Amino acid sequence: MLAIRHYTHAHPRAMPPTADSAPDSAPSPQQLAALRERLDGWAAELGFQALGVADLAVDAYVKRLDRWLAQGYQAGMDWMASRRDLRANPERLVGGCARVISLRMDYRPPDTEPLRILKSADKAYVSRYATGRDYHRLVRPRLAKLAARMQGWAARHWGADSCQRAFVDSAPVLEKPLAEKAGLGWIGKNTLLLNRAAGSWFFLGEIYTSIPLPVAAASATDHCGSCRACLNVCPTDAFPAPYVLDSARCISYLTIEHRGAIPEPLRGKMGNRVFGCDDCQLVCPWNRYARPSAEADFRPRHGLHNADLVALFGWSAEQFRQRTAGSAIRRVGFYGWKRNLAVGLGNGPATAAAIHALRSDATDSALVREHVEWALDRLTQTSLAQPCLAGPRPPCA
Numbered sequence: 001m002l003a004i005r006h007y008t009h010a011h012p013r014a015m016p017p018t019a020d021s022a023p024d025s026a027p028s029p030q031q032l033a034a035l036r037e038r039l040d041g042w043a044a045e046l047g048f049q050a051l052g053v054a055d056l057a058v059d060a061y062v063k064r065l066d067r068w069l070a071q072g073y074q075a076g077m078d079w080m081a082s083r084r085d086l087r088a089n090p091e092r093l094v095g096g097c098a099r100v101i102s103l104r105m106d107y108r109p110p111d112t113e114p115l116r117i118l119k120s121a122d123k124a125y126v127s128r129y130a131t132g133r134d135y136h137r138l139v140r141p142r143l144a145k146l147a148a149r150m151q152g153w154a155a156r157h158w159g160a161d162s163c164q165r166a167f168v169d170s171a172p173v174l175e176k177p178l179a180e181k182a183g184l185g186w187i188g189k190n191t192l193l194l195n196r197a198a199g200s201w202f203f204l205g206e207i208y209t210s211i212p213l214p215v216a217a218a219s220a221t222d223h224c225g226s227c228r229a230c231l232n233v234c235p236t237d238a239f240p241a242p243y244v245l246d247s248a249r250c251i252s253y254l255t256i257e258h259r260g261a262i263p264e265p266l267r268g269k270m271g272n273r274v275f276g277c278d279d280c281q282l283v284c285p286w287n288r289y290a291r292p293s294a295e296a297d298f299r300p301r302h303g304l305h306n307a308d309l310v311a312l313f314g315w316s317a318e319q320f321r322q323r324t325a326g327s328a329i330r331r332v333g334f335y336g337w338k339r340n341l342a343v344g345l346g347n348g349p350a351t352a353a354a355i356h357a358l359r360s361d362a363t364d365s366a367l368v369r370e371h372v373e374w375a376l377d378r379l380t381q382t383s384l385a386q387p388c389l390a391g392p393r394p395p396c397a
């Protein structure tokens, strides 16, 4: 989800073998172990917080993926079904692939007070992964650098050409299962990958490699126990069962991936969440241990962590284009953004500013218009007790 679907590729480049290598030979277990050891240091230098290696056996997860698809829980994300085979067979996605290296990069910006903003109905809540620079732009080049270092190392130490391909989010990759296998954490009841020391505020990225690196000794075990906090807090009841998410009800899906009208019965439950949703992470006890990210690129831009709904709704198409340059928010488009903000305003307080913003909106889109009318209906109903706000400008001296 979350952005354009395309791949990165660290181009295999044969490098001349050095004197200590056996040209084009298979690497010895010692050589592989030495490279594995080296990877942790390189990953840390490139800003990743964890790295693990998995083999390609994902059958158990694929059974669950198939069940999920059979229930239609992918909603309008047809690409989840159409690219199922590549997801289920990593070696089909990258021929010659022997291992997947899974990496974690923490993203939560410091001091953005998510709970306060969520409780302030006149504010717009933007998921904390999306208030700064688009993570695809940050993570992918770092993965490519790591892949290039591996390539160079293999060429120098055993002289064989190898193949590396780097992915983040948008390729048909079972990211959470592979990360779980690689020892980076467990898939929790909220369906996110969790880590005891780091919670879940992180992105995952992968390098598919032809180098048969040693794999993680064991997957992490499940530490959700009897907790059900995420299942209970979900505003739209998007979890039909623990570990299973129905995207059609998930606010993240509705505000980012869904095109068209937001189903009316869900609008009132969305509150002020205008791009993504973090509730099932905010409530998770393991996120007490999450550390904020030091990446400058993940710092909020244009005050998006603390903006007023009215102010964002007032952006023109040109302002939207400028202020979301390099941001994941671009994915939803100007009309989708206005649609979401109209729902947020409809769920907020019936202030004169909110009603005025909605009434004077001239966006040329039937979709936006319909959501604006829905919001105005709600606000004018709730403002009946305040006649200054309702109706077509009564003289209220």
Ligand code: B12
Pocket: 001, 002, 061, 062, 064, 065, 068, 077, 080, 127, 128, 129, 168, 169, 170, 171, 172, 173, 174, 175, 176, 177, 187, 190, 191, 192, 193, 194, 200, 201, 202, 203, 204, 205, 242, 243, 244, 245, 247, 250, 252, 253, 257, 275, 276, 277, 278, 280
């Ligand atoms: C499609 C998608 C979405 C969809 C569907 C989410 C989903 N849970 O599938 C929507 C749009 C709703 C979404 C929302 C979000 N997403 Co998203 N999304 C993806 C994507 C592209 C694919 C996920 C996938 O494979 N889904 C298929 C289903 C079947 O997988 P699943 O629900 O995890 O089910 C597995 C397990 O739960 C388990 N399982 C299933 N049933 C059962 C039953 C039992 C008993 C057990 C034990 C296990 C089990 O097996 C299943 C198969 O692996 C990945 C990137 C990628 N390429 O992997 C990002 C990704 C999962 N998303 C991510 C993020 C950050 C989010 C949001 C937090 C963004 C936001 N703030 O709004 C929300 C979180 C919502 C949530 N609780 O999941 C990150 C998660 C990082 C992490 N820590 O886990 C990823 C990995 C992107 C990335 N590269 O960082 N996302």
Ligand code: SF4
Pocket: 188, 189, 190, 191, 194, 223, 224, 225, 227, 228, 229, 230, 231, 280, 283, 284, 285, 286
């Ligand atoms: S809130 Fe509780 S049940 Fe949900 S993912 Fe976190 S620990 Fe697991």
